[in-house]
Amino acid sequence: MTGQLDRSDPASAIAAASSRVSNTGRWGEDDVLGTLNFLTDDLRAAAASLVKRGASFSLCQNFDTNGPQRGWRRRTNPVHTMLSTGLDAEFGPAEFPHGLGGADDTIAMPLQCSTQWDGLGHIFDHGLAYNGRRAGQVVTSEGDLVTGIETAKHHVAGRGVLLDVGRAIGEAGELADGFAITTEHLMQTIEVQGATSEVRRGDLVLVRTGQLARVRRNGWGEYAGGAAPGLSFTTADWLHSSEIAGIATDTWGFEVRPNEFDEAFQPLHQVAIPHIGLFIGEMWDLEALAADCAQDGVYEFWLSAAPLPVTGAVGSPVNPLAIK
């Protein structure tokens, strides 16, 4: 369908897609959960049976100064500093009685600097936030007063499915930067991978492009905001009709970059977050999990990925655990 996009008119494409896929009002006017509503207790209970061997895979990059950020929108890499160290304990003045020593630390970081969830207050369409609310009434300098990420803190655990598009249709397991993953590519990947990768209502879908493996070899380069493989704008309809609870990729920005219009910035976000109410994860490290899935042919698993409940946050770092 990419071929059918009018590259010169993102605004119309966004408007049309938004009206086709809107979940506004679907769960009531007070709703703050969006697509997490699809992830019911029943589905969560069923998902637990996917744990067979007990093997656990963190899908989180480490948070440190050696990260992809380059300062765009004041997004730095995390700055972790020590408040006291083992050297203080061993050689400094005694702080505590009976030989006790302690180390403490602190961090300063943008909430979108590495492996994360976008909250529903992260993106707006013409001043509208999720569920038809005015952006300025939702997110002020006090934070997201309505859909702050803390509202999702109980919910994000259920069936995870890996769609390793990089392995299924890429070269040497990786998609090239600028590769737009269409719904067809997703279906093709499911077919290649087999029955365990069928996507169902309430799923947490992980899409591996292989870009993270590439930047690990070559250096971060323009990983944060540069060219990347990713979801095509045209997947908006599938993102809606599949009734998934959330989706995450191994890239900075989830959707293909450069975007599929002449002058555009993250148009799929503009449809997916305020209109679908979709939870989007970015910069997840899917490498170890994907290698395991390739080996045993099982692409479904238990996934716990509860955001850190920073009150009023429009995004959150997360250490997702996939268990097979």
Added chain:
Amino acid sequence: MTGQLDRSDPASAIAAASSRVSNTGRWGEDDVLGTLNFLTDDLRAAAASLVKRGASFSLCQNFDTNGPQRGWRRRTNPVHTMLSTGLDAEFGPAEFPHGLGGADDTIAMPLQCSTQWDGLGHIFDHGLAYNGRRAGQVVTSEGDLVTGIETAKHHVAGRGVLLDVGRAIGEAGELADGFAITTEHLMQTIEVQGATSEVRRGDLVLVRTGQLARVRRNGWGEYAGGAAPGLSFTTADWLHSSEIAGIATDTWGFEVRPNEFDEAFQPLHQVAIPHIGLFIGEMWDLEALAADCAQDGVYEFWLSAAPLPVTGAVGSPVNPLAIK
């Protein structure tokens, strides 16, 4: 056994307990996981079967400025600030094309400010860190170079057991500040609660004192560092012999405060972290989970509590999910 402690001599008591319960070298000289070694894939797989209804409970307090910290050791409450808001998107200069608006945010916080795991580099005994290493060779101003919390990022998911000591033996569901929970109290709680609360090798044990419920009613007061119910120093032997993978409480400091010696500071930490290699969680919110357990009489569940992998951190915020 509290009565048998010589209140005037914490150093000797710590030395004696440490030699009884030491796991130094137990998992090899390069080990960085400590008691997480008890949590094997097999046990993790078995634990998944505890998910019945799919009900999910976040055990995390929200991270915000309305927290318990009062600045001790430069531990402030989290400071969450917006880099851009819905007001900017709605009324400010347009930053993006086609009506896209975005909100971003950042946080600065001590890693021990709220619901957290202590890492193995958090506490030292006479300049010794976990597994017999010199504190100054483990934790420098660069962070924990050996047992940084990121080394535990794959591991912390398995069987959780709630010991609601507050409900079992407290008044109106709460233990008084200064109440020292002994091994006997723990056994008594298990007996009251029934078979589902039996503690086994590899478990993640949650001890509810009820103090958090109390400060919620009365205000934070001295929650951060003041008097509190908590584990007695005398539980060190049980913490070791039970071969649990980790333990967490709803209090600031895990162990009873004031501590059970005339002049002391967190003596049980000094035994538990560097000698047992035990993962200790603090300030967990067990209220909703405990209410549910009291109602259905089931005190075991699946627990995902993977730390945020901040490279070199000696502690980590965490959003633990208990699923029943």
Added chain:
Amino acid sequence: MTGQLDRSDPASAIAAASSRVSNTGRWGEDDVLGTLNFLTDDLRAAAASLVKRGASFSLCQNFDTNGPQRGWRRRTNPVHTMLSTGLDAEFGPAEFPHGLGGADDTIAMPLQCSTQWDGLGHIFDHGLAYNGRRAGQVVTSEGDLVTGIETAKHHVAGRGVLLDVGRAIGEAGELADGFAITTEHLMQTIEVQGATSEVRRGDLVLVRTGQLARVRRNGWGEYAGGAAPGLSFTTADWLHSSEIAGIATDTWGFEVRPNEFDEAFQPLHQVAIPHIGLFIGEMWDLEALAADCAQDGVYEFWLSAAPLPVTGAVGSPVNPLAIK
């Protein structure tokens, strides 16, 4: 004149005062300096002749965690952390060749946490900023795009005058909390102090209440936002007609607290900053300077108090130096 204020109607009082004292447009529609326009090179040159002995007085409180802030509006005390220490240099792994060792550090702090200047973008009156601009067009999440404190970085040095109202009319050198300093009190202080304390066009006026001395004895208490001596709302006319370049006090909030209306918050700020365009300093430490002035009877001096030019800041920490 305090007696004449209608305590029930701050809005009308503010509107009336604002229209009497407005400097809007006085220095052109592009002006960003406000009352700093009064501080000309000629006046600055003349002020240098006030340096006689070369004695230098810092009027700055130290920036550290032992400060007055209690978290109101996320204003914490500064958090200063080390990136590397002398212990690292002496006992840690060698970072540099030939025996070089280095220590580095970092700070996180609200710009209004201690000794500071309010910038012209700090306060608005009904959505209007200084010089008739719309608040939302001046200060966005990107900062103050027009009157950021960096625009004042060259200017703040000239004649300083201390009005030690605490010593002149207080008890034991201090005014009580809630004491409203009127224009009459200021004039009385000048008369008591003598000719060197005459206030002239372009001056930087320092008003000592003695409250800082009191909290130094008694603990911070409610210094940040509680009751305090300070300028009466009725001084607005004098602040305007005196044509001073700036004014600073030893209190948190410059004006008397509780404010002189039944329900109000810093009404004098609302007149002084957006309408007069006045630079207001707060939490200055005037103790040593005041003791010296009391001794030699000279209340005028050279004052350098250039703000730290944080781009887009609405306030700035400052280390003011008074030289006699």
Added chain:
Amino acid sequence: MTGQLDRSDPASAIAAASSRVSNTGRWGEDDVLGTLNFLTDDLRAAAASLVKRGASFSLCQNFDTNGPQRGWRRRTNPVHTMLSTGLDAEFGPAEFPHGLGGADDTIAMPLQCSTQWDGLGHIFDHGLAYNGRRAGQVVTSEGDLVTGIETAKHHVAGRGVLLDVGRAIGEAGELADGFAITTEHLMQTIEVQGATSEVRRGDLVLVRTGQLARVRRNGWGEYAGGAAPGLSFTTADWLHSSEIAGIATDTWGFEVRPNEFDEAFQPLHQVAIPHIGLFIGEMWDLEALAADCAQDGVYEFWLSAAPLPVTGAVGSPVNPLAIK
């Protein structure tokens, strides 16, 4: 003298220079001021007479994200964030009565990120800090317990002298990267500039290389830590014998880079800070002042450059004001 340096043996050169120029013990064993001891009240009083026109020049770069830092040693550029904005005041929920609106902000930054003073606790020689103290007893994770920059807060104001080496002996006003400024070059510059640039005891000397002008044209590039013009290691003797109170340059690192030894890192710092006790300023913006001096031929002026007194800091941002 550069030609006489044995490029293969920085350690011996440092040791030899250190023993020649040591001020250890010169001002008593408790001294914390180092070369600021040279800047007496008498000299300060005399310096005030250098103010003629009252023209004021800030020598400070603005502190913002568009800075030179690239993350080396976790030195980021400043991150300035708003706690509330004019948009909140104009369009958000009313926070205050009677139409008052307010904007607040916060900053996180390394203290060495831009225009700054190095404190005496910033550099060590083989584990020794200024005045013969052990580095680990001076600077712990609590900060510099002895020579914290706050100890200098009253002192740094006096006679400033600009040595515009870039204009005097450079091409088009700039020295090339890697150009080592020797004592001879400094003398030559003084001769070219004339009598007002004579350097005397207690002076604050500003050395302009022109590199900052160059990076302003070309982009920051490797300004932070890359090749740069700067003081030759061989100037150590002059830095000592001249009895100056402090010295600052328009470069990141004060001394020439690459350093004048095969494998070395900032060897002149290692002599100047712990042995001479010299206050060194870096990244000062001397452009406007230098242009003025070139025009009127007067290279001496009043200079106020008091550090921001962050308790225990080993360096400090500063907004130096030169007044002619």
